[in-house]
Amino acid sequence: MVDLIKRAKELIETSAVRVVIGYEQGIGNKTRALFVEKAEDAGKLIFDSRCVQNLAVYITKKEIKEKGKMAIAATLPVMRSIIQLASEFQVNDNNLLVLGITAESKLIEFANLVEVETFVHQYQIEIDARNKEMLDKLGKMTQAERWKFWIDELAPCFKCYACRAACPMCYCHRCTVDFNQPQWIPVPSHELGNLEWHIMRAMHLTGRCIDCDACYNACPLSIPINLLTKKMLEDAKEHFGGYQPSLKGDHLMSTYKPDDKENFIH
Numbered sequence: 001m002v003d004l005i006k007r008a009k010e011l012i013e014t015s016a017v018r019v020v021i022g023y024e025q026g027i028g029n030k031t032r033a034l035f036v037e038k039a040e041d042a043g044k045l046i047f048d049s050r051c052v053q054n055l056a057v058y059i060t061k062k063e064i065k066e067k068g069k070m071a072i073a074a075t076l077p078v079m080r081s082i083i084q085l086a087s088e089f090q091v092n093d094n095n096l097l098v099l100g101i102t103a104e105s106k107l108i109e110f111a112n113l114v115e116v117e118t119f120v121h122q123y124q125i126e127i128d129a130r131n132k133e134m135l136d137k138l139g140k141m142t143q144a145e146r147w148k149f150w151i152d153e154l155a156p157c158f159k160c161y162a163c164r165a166a167c168p169m170c171y172c173h174r175c176t177v178d179f180n181q182p183q184w185i186p187v188p189s190h191e192l193g194n195l196e197w198h199i200m201r202a203m204h205l206t207g208r209c210i211d212c213d214a215c216y217n218a219c220p221l222s223i224p225i226n227l228l229t230k231k232m233l234e235d236a237k238e239h240f241g242g243y244q245p246s247l248k249g250d251h252l253m254s255t256y257k258p259d260d261k262e263n264f265i266h
């Protein structure tokens with residue numbers, strides 16, 4: 001992507017930013033994240049349909065923030081993540097420049113995050129047809145069938161936490177699952193512990209997950225954990241006035257309204 005390479009080179013040469021985060025060719029047919037800190041490395045930047053890793057996962061990392069102002073090559077899901085992270089006070093205009101990449105692979109340099117937000121607002125998060133069909137199928141199951149489905153699907157999870165590492169919204173320095181004094185979630189992989197880990201993960205991401213599928217793509221066992229967050233996304237939209245993350249305003253799980261429904265309390 002010539003425009004991106006050219007702009008990344010200029011940004012580093014003029015010290016407008018200290019690092020440009022983008023994609024480079026990885027092993028085999030895979031791509032991986034590239035951190036351009038020297039102008040001569042800008043030529044390694046690539047962009048094509050294989051570049052689906054959510055690069056926003058890096059912008060909250062201490063090691064990257066310490067370098068100084070960063071620029072990031074951002075597809076729509078990455079831009080959504082950035083706006084969600086900005087609404088959680090994790091990034092701002094002083095430490096981030098967004099080099100947007102449109103669906104037509106065009107480069108748009110945004111002057112600030114307000115402009116990124118305006119761009120993102122044009123596109124609703126839509127669950128793709130295959131996953132929608134799966135959610136509908138799950139919705140039609142009895143409670144017992146659904147319970148069995150998830151017990152079976154989550155059984156092979158061996159808690160490698162690759163899904164957590166790939167998610168831009170999982171930026172806590174220490175996750176609840178890493179505590180052993182007290183231990184909230186059991187460390188070994190077993191039925192109850194796996195269920196607890198994934199329920200906890202889905203709940204922490206409700207109203208924040210921007211549906212990029214990076215967690216699912218990172219799972220070595222292809223466990224469909226993204227169905228849990230997709231379901232929460234659908235429910236939030238249906239029950240809370242079309243709510244969706246990545247749009248500034250009230251945060252779903254930290255906002256209370258006197259007329260909120262209470263029919264979940266029995």
Ligand code: SF4
Pocket residue numbers: 054166167168169170205208209210211212213214215216226229
């Ligand atoms: S789809 Fe997965 S990786 Fe992407 S924001 Fe949601 S939970 Fe995080």
Ligand code: SF4
Pocket residue numbers: 156157158159160161162163164218219220221222223225
């Ligand atoms: S990446 Fe897959 S196996 Fe690893 S913790 Fe997540 S769901 Fe479990």
